[in-house]
Structure formats: C-alpha cells, structure tokens
Amino acid sequence: MSHAPGAPLEHDASAVVIGASLAGLRAAQALRRDGFVGRLVLVGAEDHLPYDRPPLSKQVLAGTWEPERASLVDRAALDELGIDARLGHRAVSLDVDGRSVELDDGSSVAVDGVVVATGCSPRHLYPDQGVMVLRTIEDSEALRARVVAAGEGCRLVVIGAGFIGSEVASTCSGLGCAVTVIEALPVPMEAALGATVGAALGALHGRHGVELRVETSVAAVRKGPGGVTSVELGDGTTIDADVVVAGIGVLPEVGWLEASDLELDGGVVCDAGLFCAEGVVAAGDLARWPFGGEMVRIEHWQMAADMGNAAAAALLAGRSAAPAFVPVPYFWSDQYGEKIQMVGHPSPDDEVVVVDGTLEERFVALYRRGDALSGAAALTRPRQLMSYRPLLAARASFDEALAVAGR
Numbered sequence: 001m002s003h004a005p006g007a008p009l010e011h012d013a014s015a016v017v018i019g020a021s022l023a024g025l026r027a028a029q030a031l032r033r034d035g036f037v038g039r040l041v042l043v044g045a046e047d048h049l050p051y052d053r054p055p056l057s058k059q060v061l062a063g064t065w066e067p068e069r070a071s072l073v074d075r076a077a078l079d080e081l082g083i084d085a086r087l088g089h090r091a092v093s094l095d096v097d098g099r100s101v102e103l104d105d106g107s108s109v110a111v112d113g114v115v116v117a118t119g120c121s122p123r124h125l126y127p128d129q130g131v132m133v134l135r136t137i138e139d140s141e142a143l144r145a146r147v148v149a150a151g152e153g154c155r156l157v158v159i160g161a162g163f164i165g166s167e168v169a170s171t172c173s174g175l176g177c178a179v180t181v182i183e184a185l186p187v188p189m190e191a192a193l194g195a196t197v198g199a200a201l202g203a204l205h206g207r208h209g210v211e212l213r214v215e216t217s218v219a220a221v222r223k224g225p226g227g228v229t230s231v232e233l234g235d236g237t238t239i240d241a242d243v244v245v246a247g248i249g250v251l252p253e254v255g256w257l258e259a260s261d262l263e264l265d266g267g268v269v270c271d272a273g274l275f276c277a278e279g280v281v282a283a284g285d286l287a288r289w290p291f292g293g294e295m296v297r298i299e300h301w302q303m304a305a306d307m308g309n310a311a312a313a314a315l316l317a318g319r320s321a322a323p324a325f326v327p328v329p330y331f332w333s334d335q336y337g338e339k340i341q342m343v344g345h346p347s348p349d350d351e352v353v354v355v356d357g358t359l360e361e362r363f364v365a366l367y368r369r370g371d372a373l374s375g376a377a378a379l380t381r382p383r384q385l386m387s388y389r390p391l392l393a394a395r396a397s398f399d400e401a402l403a404v405a406g407r
Contacts, residue, residue: 005278006320009113013038015315016101016109018091019117019253020044022052022301023284025072026308027115032081034316040083041109043101045118047088048137049073054301056140057167058334062174063144067137091118094260096277113315116257116268116282117308120250120299125159129221130228131244134164143168143245146227150242152176157231157241159218161188161202163333165247169210170335179210180239182231186215193342194367196352197377200359201340208336250299252286267297273314273322274307283311289325292345300331328392338362341385344375344392355405356384366401373401 009015015031017024020042028042044050051070059065078085090104094114101109122133132143147154154177158165161183169179187195188202205212217234221244231239252267262276263269267288274281274289282289284304288297306327314322333340346367357363357379364384367375373396378385391401 006318008318008321009036009279009315011035011037011316013112014041014110015039015113015115016041016043016111017115017117018043018094018101019115019119019284020046020050020085020087021117021119021284021304022050022072023119023304023308023311024115024117025050026305027117027283027312028083029073029081030309030312031316032083034313036312036316039111040081041111042078042083042085043089043091043103043109044085044087045090046136049075049078049085049087051137052301053135056137057134057164058171060137060140061134061144061168061171067141070137090256092256094257094262094280096260096262096280099279112279114280115308115311115315116262116276116280116286117284117311118253118256118286119304120252120285122250123246123248125218125246125248126221126244129223129244131159131221131246133246134168135250143243146243147172147175147177150177153178155240155242156180157182157239157244158247159231159244160247160249161185161205161212161214162247162249163189163192163331165245166201166205166335167333168245168247169205170208173208173210173336177243179205180241181205181210181212182216182218182233183212183214184217188212188214190348192348193377194346194348194350194352196359197365200363201335201379203360204336204338250285252297254286266295269295271319272324273317273319274311274325275314275319275322278319279315281311281315283307287311291326296345298329298345300329302330303327328389330389338380339382340377340379341382342375342377343385343389344373346375350374353402355402355407356381364405366398366405368398371397371399373398376401 050072055070093102156177158181187198190198220232222230268282270276270289285299351368362380364378376388
C-alpha cells in the first residue's frame, strides 16, 4: 500500500474497479468527477460496454428496444474520462496486501485503491433441462427468441414470483404467451414488501390473465427433443410448457475473493463507510454493510448507483474520514402497465397502513416500526410516494407521516 492505514487515496495514484455494471461504472465516473487523475482501470467480465439491466426483462424482452439502447455509456465517453476498460475479462484473485488484481488472461494490475463491484449471478434450476434465467443481454435475447419461436399462445412457466419473475410474466403475457407463475411461498415478494402489500401486488397476475400458484414446489422439469415439454409440481400435477424461466434469486459473485482475506458472509462484508479492507471498498449487489441496526445487502438499481458514488468518495476520503453510507433505499418494478415503488427498508412484519386508495386498486401504504416510519410502498402513485422520502431521510415518526397523508 502506498499510503498509511486509513489515509485517503492520493489523486494521482492508481485505482481499479472490478465489475463494469452500474455500481462499478458509477464508481469509476465518480472517481474522475471528484478529482482522481491517476491511472484508472475498469474490469468487466462481459464483452459489452456497461449497460442497464432493468430493460432486459421489459423493453428488450418485449422487442421494443434494441439491446444497444440499454447501454449506460459509450466507448468515447470512457476514453474521454481516461478509463482503461478491460472488458471480456474476469478478475480471478485479489492480493489485498500486495494491492494487485489478477485477471483471467494471466495479466495482473498493480494499484493503490480497489473498488469491488462484481455483483451477483442468478441461481440456476434444472439448467440441463433447458430452464432459462435472465441476467444478461444474451439471456434476454435468448428468452425472446425462444418465446417468438414458440409462436402465439406460447406456454410459459415462470418459477419464482419475485420482481424479475413477475416482470418476465408481465412482458411475456403482453407478447401473447399463456403464462403460469409458480411460487413456493404463500405470498409473492413477502420478504421485501410484507404479506399485506405482497399479496396485493401478487393479485396483479390474476387481473391480467396470468395464473399464479403459491405454496407450490417444482419436482421436475421434463425435456424432449425440441426442448422443455412440461413442469411437474410437488403435488404431482403437470403443466405443459414451451419455455420455462427461473427467477429464484441471485448469489453474490465472490468466488474469486476466497483467497483474498476479505470477510465473505452472504456477500462482501464492509464497514459503515463501505471499506472491506485498507484501500478496498465494495459497492452494489454484493456489498453487505451495517444499516438500520443490521447487516444488509440490497439488490436495487438505485442502491447500486448510489453505492458506486459513495464507494468512490470513501476511497478518496480514506477509511478514517469516510462517512457512513446511510441511504434512503428506493426501488421500482414495472408490471402490467403499473409501477410498483418502495422507499425505505421495512421489515416484513412491520405494521402496514393504507393511506391512499385501496389494496384492490392503486394505493400508497406506509410501514410502521414502533413509533417510526420505516417505509412506504405504492402502486402507480409516484408523486404521492415520493413525499415520504424526505421523512425517511429525517427519520420521522409515524405520526408525522400520517400528517403528510392528511390522516
């Protein structure tokens, strides 16, 4: 290390960002914006320039966008920032003490500061039977090609009623597919939204002609010469299928860090300032840090963007001076022409109070933990929802939130 423990990264030193998705790109851009003029390397496992993932389950899958439209930056912009983008290469190891990153082509990058932002990979289910996942541009293009090849009335089974699975169901329903969604839990999205709001949003499927089967397990996926033929459920029933997609969560991409001496526990463990070692910060889906009295890892687009910016600022400030990363989490999901939004980070067992509309239609619901406002969720009420974001930032009481709602 070229500087003392806890000291800031010198502006003319060298840095590497491992991971060229949203969090990594934002970190690299923020380093330059905040005055870092040294050598800056951006390593990405995919051949593509950094791109946006939310459109993959919506516009790209629907065919209304060409994949290139999801790009977050072009080569000229990276060149203008003086970023050495090494795309199509994976990092295979990190030597924290020696401050060196080894890549899969046998080369190594010696640097003073490191941003770890390799994100997550989807959990696979019956991949040998042709069950698809959706994480990359190639995944989205392959899924669309399979659906189009199956033709009108394509029988699509989605395993998992989380946000990705539900968005795929929504998009493919709009393409004319006969869609069945299988969910092992009693309530879709309960971990993120709680039982009350999760059930209300799960009902969107039925209102748009998509069959949702909850508390249902998958026992097997059958395959014939032409591909998937059916899904056998735990109760012995069978659903005929032309295409099967699994959206059953993700796993942090931390295998390459196993020999690094970083703490790996459900992700890369960081302190409040996002440092996981001297001169090493983490950002995005794989970062696990103390927030709200617990260790959390939050897989949302806005969180990745905010955390990339914060990680860069922390690296330049140094571990001793880096402020705690205390965001107001926010996410959204577009399904069946409706916009689902959430601010805050409520627990599934927080009390829920509907303050606008009804759960059967469009609504705003507030979450209460003790005397505090812990979050707010809305279905196609964007303006109303955002009025609660400043309250969450100020750690307002639930009564203050009710006053804003006119209650």
